[in-house]
Amino acid sequence: MRRGSELRKALAEKFDDELRFFRGWIDKPKAVGSIIPTSSFTARRMASVIDVSSGLPVLEIGPGTGVITRAILARGVPAAKLYTVEYSADFVRHLRRHFPGVNVIEGDAFDLDHTLGADAPKRFDCVISGVPLLNFPVERRVAYLEDLLDRTSEGRPVIQLTYGPKSPVPPGLGSYTVRHFDFVIRNIPPTQLWVYERGRRN
Structure with missing residues (x-):
């Protein structure tokens, strides 16, 4: 009986996430890919x-409803060491409610x-x-990536879905260098993952 109620709760949460994501896409299609x-x-x-x-x-x-956030925490990253930046105020409220301790x-x-501010x-x-980068001009994508790589440790990656x-x-x-990481069929729509890196700093 308990397993049945847990399953119903999980399905309800999944439907709620998908509905919230769809509403976000309707409101801001350029910000939600x-x-x-x-x-x-x-x-x-x-x-x-x-x-x-x-x-x-x-x-x-661009955490959206927090599917990747959840995977990052499951990987073993403490909540206090995860910084997540979201443009949508609705998604931000959702994330703060469901991921206490995450920045x-x-x-x-x-x-x-x-x-991020000075204290980050x-x-x-x-x-x-x-972030749905294809919605933005190429020069903005390049500047965005360069900024992210400036913030990573030596030789460490930025991974991007598209x-x-x-x-x-x-x-x-x-x-930066570009490397294809994976083609994920188990996603709707199927997703390409790309990794961007720099060599070690002198």
Whole structure:
């Protein structure tokens, strides 16, 4: 009986997340890249790049309803060491309610100096990005990536999802390398994952 009630609760929460995500897409289609949340399988693949042993905080951009946030925490990142930046006020309220202890910050991912503020960590182990970059001009995508890489530890990645067939940040336009990480069929729509890195700093 208890398993049945737990299943009903889990299904209700999933439906609530999907409905909330759809409403977010209707309100701000440029800020929300899909009409349903990222799959838990995709979220786990993205979180797999985290080096928990580094002890450094993790930066998540565009968490939406928190599917990837949940995978990051399950990876072993303490809530206090996860900084997540979300543009939608509705998603921010949802995240703060469901992920106590996580540093949920409302603001613009393209202006992180202002959004994160002076008290935020200066260096992160890696960045996990769900921002729908294809909705923005190429030059803004490149500037966004360069800013994220400036905030990562030496040689550590930025991982980005996209629904297009190619890297949303083209190679050869900045001081970064581009590597295809995975093609996730178990996502609606199927998702490409890309990793961006720099060499070790001198």
